[in-house]
Amino acid sequence: MTDLDQLARALGRSLKQLRVRRGLSLDALAARAGVSRGMLIQMEQARTNPSVGTVVKVADALGISLTTLFEQGLRPAVRLTPPGRAVRLWSTPAGSHSTLLAGTEAPGPLEMWSWRLMPGEGHTSDPHPPGTTELLHVTSGVLTLTVDGESHEVPAGTSAAFGSHVAHGYRNEGGEPVEMTMAVSVPPPR
Known part of the structure; x- marks a missing residue:
């Protein structure tokens, strides 16, 4: 598995968790972000390598940073990024x-x-x-x-x-x- 594949999977997992946690349907998030429902489905299923612009639009629509979209698990009090x-x-x-x-x-x-x-x-x-x-x-x-x-x-x-x-x-x-x-x-x- 390539780094891009791992990145796409992490993005897909986080995106779905955050969308569900906020009570947003695919249609509602797509409308907020100005991206297609199909693009969100592809992102959640790790079937695409979206552009930076698309990822930024989705993060903005969720009201989160891009970092949050790529994180997994619990966040420690001090988070180091090697x-x-x-x-x-x-x-x-x-x-x-x-x-x-x-x-x-x-x-x-x-x-x-x-x-x-x-x-x-x-x-x-x-x-x-x-x-x-x-x-x-x-x-x-x-x-x-x-x-x-x-x-x-x-x-x-x-x-x-x-x-x-x-x-x-x-x-x-x-x-x-x-x-x-x-x-x-x-x-x-x-």
């Missing part, structure tokens, strides 16, 4: 990638990410729920951060904070890799 357990959710053949490092549910989903963008590559994100905030810190290269159609250069050593309830994206327009750490805070479900 490098081999961090979840790489997005990557390109050139070497760009994002890795979910840690997350929690108090008071709403809070996630910490490690990103690497190779020259000429980028990633766009759909708007998150109102009240969502992102913090990022660039450790190498120059990131071009676009928020609601406006671009900002964020060089190494610089941090940025923004409301991510609007369309946003990250791009490397330079000649060296961009490395950054990001935190995403989603408000608790209403």
Whole structure:
């Protein structure tokens, strides 16, 4: 069994448990998340490798972090995530990638990410729920951060904070890799 297969199975188990615990039918969760009922069935049965955007939409609709979707068993008071357990959710053949490092549910989903963008590559994100905030810190290269159609250069050593309830994206327009750490805070479900 490959790592992706194990990841899909963990996602499927967690998704079904969380959906049932919240008393949501497949149809209700699909409507909340803006994804098809068929996609949710495939995810719960570990028959698909959904896009990061789809997984984010489902997590947002459940009011949880992505970490919660991939966790199994009881959560200890201190939860350590060794490098081999961090979840790489997005990557390109050139070497760009994002890795979910840690997350929690108090008071709403809070996630910490490690990103690497190779020259000429980028990633766009759909708007998150109102009240969502992102913090990022660039450790190498120059990131071009676009928020609601406006671009900002964020060089190494610089941090940025923004409301991510609007369309946003990250791009490397330079000649060296961009490395950054990001935190995403989603408000608790209403």
